[in-house]
Amino acid sequence: MGPTIHDVARLASTSKSTVSRFLNGRQVKKPTEEAIKKAIEELNFHRNANARRLVLNRTNLIAVVVDDISNIFYSGVIRGIEQVANGKGYSCMFFSWASNADNEISFLNLLYEGQVDGVILVSFWKRAPEHLKRIRETPYPVVLIGDSGGRDDILSVEVDHVSGAADIVHYLHGLGHREIAYIAGPDNLSANRDRFKGYSQAMRVLNIEINPEWTVRSNWSNQGGYEAMRQLLARQGFTAVIASNDETAIGALRAAQEHGLNVPKQLSIVGYDDITISDWVYPSLTTVRQPFLDIGIKAAEGLFHKIDGTEDPNAIGQILLKPRLIIRDSCGQRPPTR
Structure with a gap:
């Protein structure tokens, strides 16, 4: 068994509750903070994630489900999601359903089983109406990237x-x-x-x-x-x-x-x-x-509003992001009709 929070408290000459406050990001006196950091390093202490999840009723994980992880377009989207998630102290778990016997809707089980706090479903394929209905009925935080079937009761992010x-x-x-x-x-x-x-x-x-x-x-x-x-x-x-x-x-x-x-x-x-x-x-x-990066950022921001309970009740429906025309050399003035 590895070192515990009791071992850290004993080596740092402080209480377990003080160590707990420090680990949860709350302020402690500077000398105490230094002593706790030193004890953690000496003991090679790692907090018990499962115990923390039980206490906070959160996993600090979100799932990002894509239809094909090899799709080059998803790298920018994923960067945007990670940027927001990391700022919130969350990690991302990535799943590709192209190599899975099931489809993307099966990954909602991650929410029902308490493995993650939210799910972002990413796909450029048209979604089946019955799948969109199940997503709408899910009582957990879910955001779509891509097709939402024109529904205005599901939060989705797409390019115009x-x-x-x-x-x-x-x-x-x-x-x-x-x-x-x-x-x-x-x-x-x-x-x-x-x-x-x-x-x-x-x-x-x-x-x-x-x-x-x-x-x-x-x-x-x-x-x-x-x-x-x-x-x-x-x-x-x-x-x-x-x-x-x-x-x-x-x-x-x-x-x-x-x-x-x-x-x-x-x-x-x-x-x-x-x-x-x-x-x-x-x-x-x-x-x-x-705007692939912005797609990921907007989707993650929407998901965390749901997770944190700060969601604007009016913030549902499709968020359309504007693309940009990039003018290079393959177009010219109209020539005489051939």
Whole structure:
């Protein structure tokens, strides 16, 4: 058995209650504080976390559940969550349900079993209505990042992809483009739905006709973008292409260059997400940057308001964060129609 709080008190020549006050962050006299610190170091004392949890009825842990831990977009989100959690004296436990036989809803059991004080569920996939209903009925602190099914009774954090995609259309319009093609993504991703909605709305606002032949689909991969662009090039007539994510845009860029087109003199291409490689391809990719760090910060702040009981009763529903258009070299003035 390791050293106890009694051993620390005895070596520091003080009482157990004084040591307990110190360990719980309360102020003690400076000489006593120094004596306790010295005793802790000499004894290599570590407080009993399980006993502390029983006393405080808290674990000082939150769970962050993602659909796939290898997703590059989650690193910024996780940094934001950790930043807030560490400031609150909490640690994070990370789970990836891509490698789990169950889905994200099963991780609510961590709350029911008292293993964590709160859960942040992170996924870009569309969530099933029955899962959202169960999340809403959970009496414990839960915050969503990503799809909330349009419910205003669940706290969720998401990027305003509608406005992000609309910003691209308005930018291309300002460069003189009217023949604008679009490469969509997978139907089961909520962001794909919102980005196409933003594109469609902006085209209507600007009185630009959407040509169905210029709307194709990809799987949001480099290869998918390459193949989608080859489909478009067989149809001709457009002067700009909006790819609904950067990997798609990079594949589209390669297909256009192989076809002998100069980007941006003959064709403009825009992506979405601002992944690192977007600034390194040639020409560098104009895209939309998602505020991943802020997503994590907002979600964690909302969760801790729930944990601490300081939640604003009006602070429910979807928190939409604004993305930012990043202008680089892949877009130019509209050329004469090919």
